[in-house]
Amino acid sequence: MRFLHTADWHIGKKLNGYDLLADQKYILEQILQVAKDKQVDALVIAGDLYDRSVPAVDAVELFNQTIVEMNLNNQLPILAISGNHDSGVRLEAGSPWFAQTKFHLHTRLAQAFVPVEMADVQFYLLPYFEPFEARLYFEEDLKTIKAAMQRVVEEMKKSFDPMKKQVLISHFFVAGSSRTDSEIQIEVGGLDGVPADLLTDFSYVALGHLHNKDALQEKNSQYSGAPLKFSVSEANQQKGVFLVDTETGTREFIPLTPLHELKVITASFQELLDPEYYQQMDREAFLHVVLTDRMIIPNMMNQLRTIYPRILSVERSAGVVEKRKIEKFKKRFNSPQQLIGDFFKEIASAQLTETQEEWIAKGLQAVTNREKSEQTCSQEN
Template identity: 35%
Template sequence: MKIMHIADLHIGRTINQHPLLADQSYMLDQLIKEVDHQQIELVIIAGDIYDRTLPSKEAVQLFESFIHQLNIERKLPVLAVSGNHDGASRLGYGKEWFRTHQFYLSTAIEDCFKPVTLKEIDFYLLPYIEPAEAKIYFNDDTIQTHKESYEKIVEEINAQKNSGRKSVIVSHLFIQGGQESDSERPLSMGAVEFVPQSVFKGFDYVALGHLHHPFAIQSDTIFYSGSLLKYSFSEASQPKGYRLVTIDEGVKSIFMPLKPLRDLQVIEGDYAAMIDNHQSIESEHYYQFILHNMRHIKDPMTRLKAVYPNLLELRYAEDSKADKEIKVEVDERSDIEIIEQFAMNMTDEPLTHNQQQIIARLLKEVQHETY
């Protein structure tokens, strides 16, 4: 079976108030062409279909057109789950009717346990679940984290799983050890959102969404597809596309890059050289400029946009360098050192020995729960 694994479409997304619908439409058209070229038999969408709980009319129409081409015109099964950006209850409206057309949409815990079986492969669809939802569903007050939520759900799936068939899980979550970028909305604060890879032991393929880098995790069975487009300048160097998954005697997942309508690029240089375009930069791409010798220029953004109409962000190089130095300084410290510095900044007093012991114990408990 040949499968297209995509996620994090974020239809309706903007960057610095600049709408990306035309760019998203272009990429979705590329995916349709790939479906035909690769003779895809099934499409998986692992969450964050929309960028907002209440998507715009134009965003909904774009997704409907994409699904119509896949599911109605080509009669392909589509498996999808809601992500943390999606409004699950609104997205799930009509899902029982959709199933009659082989568009299987999971937006609630109760959707997780009955697999969709296609070509003797069981697909389990796990939407993004808040710990509070799992606590209520299972009537279990001990559930406090995403790890505990997904452990409970997968435990029930394993109890009824058919060991004679291959099994695939589709979900939207932060796998422990994954690489983040700036455009992923945090699931929660601290380490409670992490889900260990061990939770999904025993599944032949785990198709994930949430992290936008297609190589955010290194695993033989767990894969992110990455986002449809570069949605922040921290993603400027990331490839974008889809995963081509082949399931027969074994399982193989290959990342297939696609070229966007406009690229997203970060360029550092001198203001005078940029305003004269000495580097012969293509003006149609989206840019973040980090420029030197710009403090004396009045309204530099307006002047630069006359040359580069798709300039979306402008930074002073001196400020950017200071930000990087602060980040490196923080990254090189241990957790306890960062907490001690924070306490000193807030109270002007160092932590007591007893406070240090309590924090060290709590950090150890968090690390133990995370893995």
Template identity: 35%
Template sequence: MRFLHTSDWHLGCRFHGEDLIDHQRKVLDHICATARTQKVDALLIAGDIYDRAIPSLDAVRLFDRALHQLADLGIPTVMISGNHDSAHRLGTGSGLYAKSGVHLRTDPADAARPVLLDDEHGPVAVYGVPYLEPALVRTQLDAETASHQAVLTSALDRIRTDLATRPGARSVVLAHAFITGATTSKSERDISVGGVAHAGADLFDGIDYTALGHLHRPQSVNDRIHYSGSPLAYSFSEANHTKSITLADLPAAGAPTITRHNIPADLHLPLARLTGRIEDLLTDPAHEALSEAWLQVTLTDTALPYEAMARLRQRFSKTLDMRHVPAGIPAQATDSPTYRERVRGRGDVKCRCSATEGMSSLSQCQVSEIDALTCG
């Protein structure tokens, strides 16, 4: 059975103020066209459909258009909510969507209710585990603690209980999580609880294919656990990523065969990074091709040049981000810390975030607020 695996669409996201709706429309068209030309049997969409819990009207319109495209393919689609999504809003109408072959899993209670598929080798049970906010779902899932490891363990235990009633069925699980061993970028929202954002890959032992979302770089955790990555870059840290969608061919037994289909170059965001002294950047003819690119510029002048951004934009009109790192100082010293840097040395302790008062979920906190968790 052939699956097309994608995730992290982030519909409605803006890139340093630039509207991405047209870019996202084109890449969704490409995903649907690939599903058709590659004759896939089902689509797996592993969360972060929207970029925010309350999406813009343009984002909602684009999602509605995508739903019609998915239904028109005539093949099943299984979709879960991610940490950027409002599970309740995304799940509205899911019963009606299912009648058109689009199966949304946004409620943890439905994680062990599979979408059942068949091919010449027999049945395949596809389970969708939405993003699990530990503090909110611990009681519902009877988890031992309010941690990512604990709530995912409870969800997978329920899935294995259901799978045991389906002898001979192969299994596919969609999940939206940070799994140990994967590589992050600076685009993903921190989902730390007590400084621990990740869960172990052994949670998915015995599952034939795990289709993950949340991390934007396409990658394999092992031969059965894969991230599709986002189809577009959502930060300059992703400028050199090879964006793709994943085809997973599930055999009668054994690990799936994975093929990454790169997103065509003409659909990429026109991102580039420049580093150097401002006078060199403004006069070097080698940079002429970047006059319309979306740029992140790192200036290495000893002192920050006067009106640097205005001067850069005279030549590079789409300079979107500028930073000053005098020569001899590592660039990463001014960048936002990565997941690994933020969680280094922290334990899995109970925390609370004052910013969540009145909010529906911890994931609505900003990264700076997450880092300011009060622990006890």
């Protein structure tokens, strides 16, 4: 069978204060058109349907209109899960009868162990979850997402049909992936990233959470990326969806065209005000401006907005140089342990001992557990 892999719709999201509902409606209509043109058997949404756990009314209206058009009017089966931005409890309302129209929406861990079967595929819909949820479900001492995920996969494998292919739909951070600025961090320094080798039992893993389709390079696992650019850090990314064919074992990236592009431009203030300059560019695009001027410019943003109605931000070129230095520094370190080890070596002129490394790992894990405990208490209150 063939299906479209999408994720991170984030309906209701704003970009530096600009409403994106029209842009989202435009891109969702494109996704439906791709599904029709390619005659797919199903559409996958790997989490973060909404941008907030309590979405605004107009965001809910757009989501409902989209699902009606896709699922009811075009009889397109949908396989969806809740992400870390969604409220599973709120999304779950109505799901018992959604399934009657082949709109399978899973929001609880318990639902992940009963596969949705279509043609030659068993789909395992695993919504975003915290380790404590796995601890309660299995009644076992599962303290990390790695341990929880290992137990989850073991449970799923009990229902694997050797005559079918298995596809996992989930929403989490896979260790070794790269981020952009528009994603909420749901792990600390790689300590809670899910190792890719835990996913090798699946023919395909349709991932959500990271907005860059190239965030992970694995043979059987893929982030679809978000369908729109949600931050300046994504300006150079190509957005789209993946067409997955389970019979051939292939996936094809299909680009999407936004209603308004997001671009970074470098210019002086006088250039930006010059008709010969701005009449040759897409002034309706969302723009991040790198300004080459050094002097103070009174009322700068208001002057620019009269010409560029969707200007997001302005940055001095000197700031870009400093940012690049910081990014270069960040890339030197893969984890907090490595950063601490480098600092220790610089100060003490010696390497950390194995015992010291164990102490650091335990300390970082304690911080992670405490943060998650506080987050859980906050949610419960």
